[in-house]
Amino acid sequence: GAGVSQSPRYKVAKRGQDVALRCDPxxxxxxxxxxxxxxxxxxxFLTYFQNEAQLDKSGLPSDRFFAERPEGSVSTxxxxxxxxxxxxxxxxxxxxxxxxxxxxxxxxxxxxxxx
Amino acid sequence: xxxVEQNPLFLSMQEGKNYTIYCNYSTTSDRLYxxxxxxxxxxxxxFVLLSNGAVKQEGRLMASxxxxxxxxxLHITAAVHDLSATYFCAGGxxxxxxxxxxxxxxxxxxx
Numbered sequence: 001g002a003g004v005s006q007s008p009r010y011k012v013a014k015r016g017q018d019v020a021l022r023c024d025p026x027x028x029x030x031x032x033x034x035x036x037x038x039x040x041x042x043x044x045f046l047t048y049f050q051n052e053a054q055l056d057k058s059g060l061p062s063d064r065f066f067a068e069r070p071e072g073s074v075s076t077x078x079x080x081x082x083x084x085x086x087x088x089x090x091x092x093x094x095x096x097x098x099x100x101x102x103x104x105x106x107x108x109x110x111x112x113x114x115x
Numbered sequence: 116x117x118x119v120e121q122n123p124l125f126l127s128m129q130e131g132k133n134y135t136i137y138c139n140y141s142t143t144s145d146r147l148y149x150x151x152x153x154x155x156x157x158x159x160x161x162f163v164l165l166s167n168g169a170v171k172q173e174g175r176l177m178a179s180x181x182x183x184x185x186x187x188x189l190h191i192t193a194a195v196h197d198l199s200a201t202y203f204c205a206g207g208x209x210x211x212x213x214x215x216x217x218x219x220x221x222x223x224x225x226x
Contacts, residue, residue, distance in 0.1 A: 042205075
């Protein structure tokens with residue numbers, strides 16, 4: 001079936017604006033992950049969900065970042081009062097289940113630019 | 116906390132040559148992944164390595180894992196231009212689903 005999809009693909013926000021980034025995981029995938037990738041760096045973990053439960057949010061850089069997955073499928077990453085340091089590519093990944101070394105399949109990412 | 120280091124960070128090589136990318140990790144990890152990323156694109160999964168001594172091959176790429184040395188390698192044989200990309204390794208802690216990525220190796224194959 002279809003892979004992980006993310007929208008929008010590109011977002012330009014003025015400093016101080018709120019943004020919402022959407023992720024549609026592969027159908028049937030239980031686990032969903034958000035990563036942040038700065039230019040020239042590897043992805044860094046932000047948070048992950050098993051179904052609708054947020055099991056780890058240790059990577060969220062500040063309380064301006066909030067993620068939800070209310071029905072255990074689509075997830076939204078919200079950033080409030082954006083700052084220039086939030087500029088990055090935000091990657092979503094999903095995997096089949098938790099408790100096993102399942103591959104994480106990545107979406108195309110949302111490139112956020114804060115001006 | 117798991118840390119992952121890759122070297123080299125940049126690699127420029129001629130077509131037809133062989134080379135190896137190294138991935139060291141700091142603590143025990145129960146799985147090691149290799150991903151490829153093309154410019155402006157997302158990550159494509161290449162290999163998942165789960166046990167000591169694991170070796171996997173796909174085309175001109177071969178990945179191996181030595182858990183005692185906390186080292187994984189990605190070997191490129193007879194490189195061709197379309198292998199130009201950034202390669203990431205990533206590890207996972209026991210009982211934790213999140214991945215910790217290295218900084219990546221930007222590989223450029225010169226004709």
